[in-house]
Amino acid sequence: MGEPMPGGTDPQRLGLLASALAGRPVTVTAGPPGAPAVTDGRSIRVDPAADPAERLRSVVVQAALLAAGSLDVAVVRRLRHRTRLARRYLAVEGARALAGQAALLPPAARDLLEVAPVRSASPAESLAVARGATPVADPPPCFGAIDPARLLATAARDRSEAAARHAPRRAAPGRLERIPEPDAAPDADDIADPFTSPVGGGGALGNCSGA
Numbered sequence: 001m002g003e004p005m006p007g008g009t010d011p012q013r014l015g016l017l018a019s020a021l022a023g024r025p026v027t028v029t030a031g032p033p034g035a036p037a038v039t040d041g042r043s044i045r046v047d048p049a050a051d052p053a054e055r056l057r058s059v060v061v062q063a064a065l066l067a068a069g070s071l072d073v074a075v076v077r078r079l080r081h082r083t084r085l086a087r088r089y090l091a092v093e094g095a096r097a098l099a100g101q102a103a104l105l106p107p108a109a110r111d112l113l114e115v116a117p118v119r120s121a122s123p124a125e126s127l128a129v130a131r132g133a134t135p136v137a138d139p140p141p142c143f144g145a146i147d148p149a150r151l152l153a154t155a156a157r158d159r160s161e162a163a164a165r166h167a168p169r170r171a172a173p174g175r176l177e178r179i180p181e182p183d184a185a186p187d188a189d190d191i192a193d194p195f196t197s198p199v200g201g202g203g204a205l206g207n208c209s210g211a
Contacts, residue, residue, distance in 0.1 A: 027042070041158075093127075
């Protein structure tokens with residue numbers, strides 16, 4: 001999407017910010033009005049009706065999750081069809097991911113570092129906290145949401161594209177013609193003797209002797 005969103009937000013500039021934070025190319029597009037921000041691993045969808053500052057914060061959070069490995073397939077599979085667990089995980093892991101990107105956060109999003117305490121050192125630890133009995137406050141709206149189905153679909157496409165790129169090329173149908181080798185220099189034994197004939201009698205000169 002190339003047109004500015006309501007409020008003057010330029011999706012291209014948000015995409016540059018998201019790519020810088022995520023460490024990979026990421027685009028920013030408009031999602032359904034009122035829907036939380038989500039990413040499929042390649043793009044981030046934000047609410048076009050939200051306040052521009054809120055959209056920026058949402059992009060920062062989702063991009064930080066991508067950078068921190070928070071949305072890797074091994075983790076996301078455990079969140080599929082488990083909305084409450086995904087929400088608790090987002091609250092814990094979102095704080096950790098933002099802390100890891102603290103040096104790159106724009107000034108307008110640095111207040112996100114104070115939203116929640118950092119409770120873990122890895123996605124696996126965040127998942128363990130989310131699955132445990134420790135009380136975890138809901139993530140703020142700017143954290144958006146995690147959409148396991150979209151993330152897993154993108155991972156499947158990536159695997160398929162990678163396999164297609166590395167597939168061995170098939171030989172062209174039909175019989176391959178043999179390329180003739182250059183003529184080799186004849187051996188001494190292969191040089192014909194013009195003065196002898198393989199069939200008796202003395203060759204060309206012998207045949208010319210008087211009959």
